[in-house]
Amino acid sequence: MLSARSIEIIESSPGWRRHRIEFFDLPEGRMVVKGQRPARGPWAHRVLNGIAALAGVPCLKAVPVHGGQKAQDVEVRRLRALAAVGVRVPKVLHVAQDYFVMENMGSTNLVCQLAEGGGEIARQAWLRCAQYVLDAHMAGVYFSQCFARNLIMLPQGVGAIDFEDDPLEVMNLTDAQARDWLAFFQSSLWLLDVSHRWIDEQLDFILSQETPKVQRALALAANRLAWLRHLSNNRKLWGRDGIAIRAAALHLHRYRLRHP
Structure with a gap:
């Protein structure tokens, strides 16, 4: 988990508020801070759902990205659930009201x-x-x-x-x-x-x-x-x-x- 000093550094930074994602090198290691995004409009989902229905392919249905607190809650919950069964995903290190902090796994995809x-x-x-x-x-x-x-x-x-x-x-x-x-x-x-x-x-x-x-x-x-x-x-x-x-x-x- 993060020290009080590391949390203070994160919360004093404007970067993740402006750009939603910010990278930090903290005493605990390399971290990613992820702020919340606004909810997306429903139109793209409706189009994709229409295509999925016409094609008869249920797995093509659009999955809503809620935005805000709900999207953050979903991501934190899913990261923890995957980690609990041994799937390698970023460790969740701190959760706040308007952001959360996770391990930085790097950028080589x-x-x-x-x-x-x-x-x-x-x-x-x-x-x-x-x-x-x-x-x-x-x-x-x-x-x-x-x-x-x-x-x-x-x-x-x-x-x-x-x-x-x-x-x-x-x-x-x-x-x-x-x-x-x-x-x-x-x-x-x-x-x-x-x-x-x-x-x-x-x-x-x-x-x-x-x-x-x-x-x-x-x-x-x-x-x-x-x-x-x-x-x-x-x-x-x-x-x-x-x-x-x-x-x-x-x-x-x-x-x-x-x-x-």
Whole structure:
């Protein structure tokens, strides 16, 4: 926990009030102070929920980010719950009315490893993260924003950040875990400079260890979203997100064909 002097340093700083997040080097170590954000409007959620309903894919439903005290309470609760079952996430060190303090896990995320590592480094980083997600699911938990940017590469393994929302508010555990895989694949597969065969082998190995319920939820998503693999590979036309979605849809479609 933090000393009274460290708390005084944090509370006297305008940085986290102005920018919401501020980094500190304190006697207890490197810390992240996270202030509260305003609530977001409902329109984006309504659009995404409409798409999820039309596509018949429950795990695509939007998860509300409440903002304010409620979002902070959600994040602190989720960080503590994940840590309690052995999932590596930042330690919560202090909670105040309008901010909380957590361990700084660093800034080297999976995106950095895939974009800069290349070759075997990138492959091993991706596999480490996939195993981390699977291990969390086997422990009966789930993430919130399971994107490559939120998976932090550490000397001792992998950690995750960003837990301001709770998918179980709008979906069941199976769909929340399937949602984790969709986010992970969408944000990482397009960055892997490897053969389709290598990805096929890894998806077969990793997903074969998932629960049958999660496998069925992913199969449903793969079937309903398969048409997205036909998007053009022209980044100028669709942008980075379009290319990322196309890659995930393509590889999930290939996975589904191998496992009818």
